Amino acid sequence: MQASSIPPSETKSRRAEFWAGVRATIPLLVGAAPFGLIYGALAVASRLSPLAAAAMSAFVFAGSAQFIAVGLVGAGAAVPIIILTTFVVNLRHMLYSATLAPHMGQLPRKVLLPLGFWLTDESFAVAAKRYNQPGGEERHWFLLGSELAMYLNWQLVTWIGILAGRAISDPAAWGLDFAMVVTFIGIMVPEVKTRPSLLAVLVAGGTALLAQDLPHQAGLLLAALLGILAGVLAERSLGDE
Amino acid sequence: MNEFLLIAGMAAATMATRIPVLMLLSRRQLPEGVFRALRYVPPAVLSAIIFPMVLRPGGEWHFGLDNAALIGSLVAAVVAWRSRNLLLTIVVGMATLWIWRLLFGV
Secondary structure, three states: OOOOOOOOOOOOOHHHHHHHHHHHHHHHHHHHHHHHHHHHHHHHHOOOOHHHHHHHHHHOOOHHHHHHHHHHHHOOOOHHHHHHHHHHHOOHHHHHHHHHHHHHOOOOHHHHHHHHHOOOHHHHHHHHHHHOOOOOOOHHHHHHHHHHHHHHHHHHHHHHHHHHOOOOOOHHHHOOOHHHHHHHHHHHHHHOOOHHHHHHHHHHHHHHHHOOOOHHHHHHHHHHHHHHHHHHHHHHHHOOO | OOHHHHHHHHHHHHHHHHOHHHHHHOOOOOOHHHHHHHOOHHHHHHHHHHHHHHHOHHHOOOOOOOOHHHHHHHHHHHHHHHHOOHHHHHHHHHHHHHHHHHHHOO
């Protein structure tokens, strides 16, 4: 997971960066695999055709949004509602983009397009660590390696899930949906190093619980905004320690 | 249900959150205050996703020892905090869930 063995000011080759990105992402592939399986299985259990379920993985490529969309399809929700929900659930990518963008000033737009298309929670978590280390004009190859590993893995496991969908009648009974929870815990907890960041977690989590009944996943957005606000205000009054 | 429309719309909505900000902000610097605020985004968003999944699955409040996902999450959080090892966190968290269900039939 940690690529901290890179000495300052040393620029690794593109190939070395690419494979370092792939390697750093392997634990996250393991976490995404059961989540992709359950997505595929749930997709065919809802009214979605197997082709549409696979196409969603290929063109949308956003695990939690796909998961929620399949639930809405099964509940008979209208297409515009599902698209709006997808946007809200994925708003966090806007903030991931804003975090990574300052490191990408030298890159041409035709490179930013695929790097943006493939950006997920997992690749952001891995690449943000790499970008925070010194050295390396080629660090975007690290991000690309992580993103391609996540993308190919996601296609593969969702196909398996779609094929297995008829065999497993109730994937949630196996606790496969829990894989996303432990993956996010593993990404999040080591980064909660300060009292303001702990407060952000507790305020966001508490608000999400209380606001769960709001429509269109609005509770999620509200919880995230209040959590960020709590972190910023706490940092101002307590300091960043 | 028009599946083509559904997937095209979801793809467009997702790309709208991933690509434009990357393109706009790569050419200029963010103010320091905004950048500091962004550090609270991942913990806030991820906890907003997982807290309801664990404590209000299907909308119903579920506290207590018969909630295997809660026990698994607490164990996973301790493992993540002590080890900072993602793979270990996932494996121990999932194993705890299954063992807890097996032992207590919940």
